[in-house]
Amino acid sequence: MTDVVVVVAGAVYEEGRLLAARRSAPEELAGRWELPGGKVEPGERPEQALVRELREELGIETEPVERVPGEWPLRPGYVLQVWTARLVSGEPEPLQDHDALRWLAPDELDAVDWLDQDRPAVAACARRRREGVGEGTRR
Template sequence: MSLPPLVVGSAVLSAGRLLAARRTAPAALAGRWELPGGKLEPGESAQGALVRELREELGVEVEPLERVPGQWPVAGGALVLQVWTARLLSGDPQPLQDHDELRWLGRAELDSVDWLPQDRPAVHWVASRLGGA
């Protein structure tokens, strides 16, 4: 029995804040917030997909750091989400694909957006590592 295809999400961290991205599609997810990322291409590593996806979707270069413990079903279990923390190396994130707004959120602001359910456990794990109130 094979595992569902993998999707990677990125908890991009900078100056004690987490980058959140608001989806534009599909319609069922539009307007909700996620950790940006996407599907692996054949032969691609999770870290490689994360770097590629953030370059394509946000126009930035990142360095994957640590995998967030756990994985979560997406699309009714058709996909599996893994999340990695990442450090912004260069670029100013812009919503180039799949998103219409980006926000840098401090620890106290993380619950101010409507996160997709599969992203919430990773957001809470990252929150425990962010400084400040």
Template sequence: MTDRILVVGAALYAEGRLLAARRSAPAHLAGRWELPGGKVDPGEQPEQALVRELREELGVDAKLLERIPGEWPLGRPGYVLRVWAAELISASPEDVRPLEDHDELRWLTPDQLWDVDWLEHDRPAVTETARWHAARN
């Protein structure tokens, strides 16, 4: 039996827009879009991992609001994605820059969510994120 490896993602919102990050690596993911985040390290809580990943990937601090319902299998056996809604607390949207594994960021309004080519495993997470956001706005 394969141990599950938890990957956390952020539905990072600012001014009603969701942040999408375009992968620059690895090659088979490059050019596709995802919610920023990464793997949970051994002994780390998922929420701690997500805050750490946002600092490493984007150089920002974020406040986690709540977990988006659902869990989604990723392209590698044993990997699963969980997503938390979050908001920026240390920067304005214009100050957010890709630092690792991404070459472009976009802040998407609700009607622009499907204007980018999301990775397959992020699509159901984005759908649930949109439902979560619509229910609160």
């Protein structure tokens, strides 16, 4: 049995809006939107990977709040896990693999072309927000 690589993504909220990032690479994903994050490195906990990836990709410091229940298949051998995250400091900027960021209000979540694998994760985050679970607000 092959080990599965976990990819973590952050559902970062500010003033009730969700942060979305538009991919600039690789070419087959460019122009589509995702929850920012990346692979968990060997010896790293998912929460540590999330903080590191959001720092590298967006230049922000975050604090993981909770894992959103479920995991979603990516390509073979990879799964996506999502954590809500509190923005502690910094203003997000597209530093790596992204060319645009957007804060989406709850009624704007369908306004961007999400990557197929991110759609169910975004829907799960939206459900939890409606239920008042996983509040991840700044400071």
